[in-house]
Amino acid sequence: MLLQTEFAVLENAEAVRAEADGCLPNRERFAQYLTPSSVARLMASMIVNSPKEVRFLDPGAGTGILTAATVGTLCGLSKPPVRIAVTVFEIDNHLRHYLERTLMLCDELCDDRGVEFDVDLVGGDFISFACSFLRDDLFTGFSIPQFNICMMNPPYQKLPLNSTYASELQRVGINTANMYSAFVELATRLIEPGGQLVAITPRSFCNGTYFAPFRRNLLSSTVPTNLHLFESRTRAFEENSVLQENVILSCIKRVPKASDRVTITSSDGPELRDLATNTVELGRVVDPNDQEQVIHIEVSESASGITELMRALKCSLADLGLEVSTGPVVDFRLKDHLRNHASGNTAPLLYPAHFRKGTCEWPLDGRKPNAIEVNDETRRWLWPTGNYLVTKRFSSKEERKRVVASVLPEGQIRNELLGFENHLNVFHVAGSGVREISLLNGLCAYLNSTLVDSYFRMFSGHTQVNAGDLRRLPFPTRPQLRALGESYSPSLTQEELDLIVNSVLFEGDKTMAKKSHLAVNRAKMLASALRVLKELDFPREQQNERTAYSLLALAGLTPDKRWNEAAAVPLGITPIMEFTEKHYGRKYAPNTRETFRRFSVHQMVQARLLICNPDKPERPPNSPKTIYQLESDALHLLRHFDTPSWSEQLSKYRVRVKSLRDEYERARAKTRIQVNVSETQCISLSPGGQNVLVKTILDDFVPFFTPRGHVLYVGDTDQKFAHFDESELKRLGVTIDRHGKMPDVIVHFKRKNWLVLIEAVTSHGPISPKRRKELSELFSHSTAGLVYVTAFLDRRTLTRYIREISWATEVWVAESPTHLIHFNGDRFLGPYKD
Known part of the structure; x- marks a missing residue:
């Protein structure tokens, strides 16, 4: 028998997982997305306490990699547990052989460390067993088990309301339409007081009315200790093409205390190469006064500042006498009544495409109809003409703005009735227009601000902007909105708009105004650096915040500067990370230094944007003395960003950079x-x-x-x-x-x-x-x-x-x-x- 080390047990378990992942005949049926070893290791690192006797639960074990990560972590402690008893559930018989192999690895490690290891492998579905436990019947008289550590990667699957599972869950007081939330809620009931739950799930539960009961139940019985956000929607489970923003939630089963703090980490993908950290008070994650208990994920000091600013606004939408609803016209249900062109018996039908740059452009020549017939079948879905404000319901996560608002003033489209299609959110008063156009203009300015956009991204991982999400935003007062409305114009630049919003919202409070100015400028400089990387045709793997911050640091661009002030600042990797934390509030873990070098700066050197060791070209790139500096032509180009001459300068740069690369290669050849x-x-x-x-x-x-x-x-x-x-x-x-x-x-x-x-x-x-x-x-x-x-x-x-x-x-x-x-x-x- 080969002795297992704590590291080797997870590496071997990963090899088992990779083997199984290549052949999962029941993947779709059971929504199987096996956890990568790097994610499993991160989850296990969140374990807070190590009881002498560990009673461990993995309710959807798969190949057992979460069990292996936990056992490896516990056995690697200076004082490992005396006994580890694991209970693992796996519904798919095809995976049982792989699971048994992983459990054997765990047994070998425990045997080597002198830790007693017991296994209860349950070949069945966790929901039915857990509901039986909780009802305390139909299960041969067993008492409810009390686990002290639970790790899970539950199935990401809808739960039909008429299913057997839904019925079983309702019998124990759980009403949910999603498998992963059912797993989490059941597990919290099976964990003893003081026990810990760590789960990787979609981010979708963090906000929205749909998951509000689940959040209330979870947060009334547990306290979050760690939150990890995978910021890419494609990479946490990229082997399986999962398009979902994921989070890891770690929580302890106990009553919250005033001193509770939550460690928030984030990374682009499962490799955890760009791990950023931020520790905040629990009240910053979940506002105790929020009835819906929405979870805010503040990944940086800058994000924390945004939350503070938004919570200073005390008005709700209801306080303003306004409502927001999804557009009532569902076009495919009324397709027989849609028309490409308006006529005497039609009403204008407005789609997201009709709203551009803060205004309405109707009609349009395109694929979508411009009108809907007015008759007994359609009339109830149409609203009277008036002043309305609309936002688009869907946007790409990579778009510059998540909330895009436009005003439709009364009289712009001359018709008694209007149709708003279902892909719009519409601000109104009881299904009619808003009388004060200045109020709507002010609301439009506010919703289009960088402040709102940054805040919205913190609690919503969707590309969808729901009416419910807009409804629960904090809003300025009516006088503030009117003041914004008087200064608002769709022709304002983003910078001009943000200055107006900042001056109106925080007039008379210099401290808050300064914080707002810093937070907004941080967000804008980051967004603009990402645009630069995109327009310079960097691969998508480098179009991320880590590379953007590296570019800003090497250009010496603090949040209060503009691109025409860019400089060629010679910096090493550690100073780049220090600059990012000091000026942009984003703190990266020390062990991400190599990630900055290999996956951000290296590519900028290859693109000839940077020069490596301009003072001493023969110095090895991995030397602690290595520095990087913007190449002179690249610096000249960056100083033209966001100016009318940018496109022309970019074209010239692309021609020049090819000859520079050739020259650079000739120079490097001498040191090869x-x-x-x-x-x-x-x-x-x-x-x-x-x-x-x-x-x-x-x-x-x-x-x-x-x-x-x-x-x-x-x-x-x-x-x-x-x-x-x-x-x-x-x-x-x-x-x-x-x-x-x-x-x-x-x-x-x-x-x-x-x-x-x-x-x-x-x-x-x-x-x-x-x-x-x-x-x-x-x-x-x-x-x-x-x-x-x-x-x-x-x-x-x-x-x-x-x-x-x-x-x-x-x-x-x-x-x-x-x-x-x-x-x-x-x-x-x-x-x-x-």
Whole structure:
């Protein structure tokens, strides 16, 4: 039996998950989206207390990766529990074999750590069992179990109101139409006082009337300790193409206290490379005076400032005597009455496309009809002409604004009746227009402000703007709205509009006005930096806040500056992160430094936007002294952003940057590392980084351990396939997918017919159990035996990664080039059968 380490148990569990995820015949039926190991590790890290005896519940276990992450975390503590008793539910028999394999890994780890490990694997659906527990009947007299830790990734699935599940839930007092909220609510009832629940779910439960009862029940019995937001709608479960903003919620079952604080973290995707943190009072997450208990996710100090400003506004929509409703005309239900052109017996039919830049443009030539016939069947869906304000119900999350408002003044469209289509939200008074046009103009200015847009994004993860969400916004007073209305014009720029809103809302309060000015400017500068990245054609992976903040830092643009004030500020990665926290209130975890370098700054260097080490080009990119600076032509371009000359300057820059890249490559070629891959062939690798180690592997490891070995592949950070003998690999039965994750060096040791796969580790990536499985699959058709080697420059680096290294692999350290460390035991260097 191989001993498990805390790290290895999760890596091996991830390998099991990856294997199962490739074949899930019941994925759609059971809404199965298996948790990636990085997410499971983050969830397990949120465990607050470790009881001596852990009673653990995983109600939708899948392959058991959440159980593995929890057991690994608990066993890694200086004082691990005495006993871990796990109860896991899994409805899909197809997954049982994978789940049993993971539980065996957990058992091995606990046995090694002297922790008693008990398992109750229930092959059935959690809802039925939990409802039976809670009713205390039909379950052979068992008493209600009391768990002290629960981890879950529940199914993301609707729950029909006429289903058996809905009936069972109603019998225990739970009314919900969604499986994931049912799982969470049942689990909170099965957790003992002081116990902890950690769940990854869609963000949709955080706001909206639909989930209000669920939020009230959850927050009346538990206290949130951690919230993690996956800001990308596609990446938390990107392997399964899930289009949903997800959150991880950790909470303790107890009564809230005044001193309670919530740690809020966020990242773009499941790799958690760009982890940002913010700690706030519980009252900032859930307003105690809010009847709907909406959950606000303030991912930064800047977001916290927005919440403070909005809560200073005390009026509700009802206080203003106004209502907001979804447009009453559902076009597909009345399609026989729709007309492309208006006539004597029709009313104008208004769609979102009719509203642009704060005004109404009707009629339009396009795919949508412009009119609806007025008759007995349609009349009840039409409203009298008047002053109305509308917002679009749907917007892309990547659009500049989530709330887009426009005013339709009475008389602009001359007709007794108007039709508002269902994709609009309409502000009105009892189904009629608003008498005061200045009030509506002021409301339009307010809703189109950066302040409202930033606040709305904090509690709504949808691309949909519901009437209910608008209804629960705080609003200025009537006098304030009138004052805004007097100054409002659709032709105002966003900056002019925000200045007016700021001066009217916080007139006489210099402190709040200053806070508002800072919060709005932070949001606008971030949005504009994202636009720059998009217009410079950066890949979508770099069109994110981390890269935008890096650009702002390197341009020296604090929130109070404009792009024409951009400068070429030489900065290293840590100063970039410090600038972001100081000026934009976004605090990134210290371990994201490498993420900034590899996934933001590196791409800007490749695009020739930045120069790496302008003072000393031969300095390795991963040196602690490395600095970056805006290239002079890039700086000139940025100073024209948001001006009439931007498009012209951008075109010129694109022509110029190509020649700059060529010139840059010629300069870099002089500092490249020359390595011999055979007696007759020499290649060059980019300077610094792991390539210093790659050269040592080729110069020292290959001649000593694989004499006369044939080097088939060498990778480079600049060029993935720096050297590639594709025909020889094919002769050995290996066909390479160029998108596959290759090792750094591949050598064919012909004398013994071994294919030696070598990973060069300087800052990341030894051959872990997961990586070993990936490589074994990538080279599964090899007729040569596979040997796995992790190479390090020195022993100090080895000690940082030793817990991650897989068994049945080799380790080579460059400072002792004639020695090899073998991980496991019956023989030394050679291939192993899995």
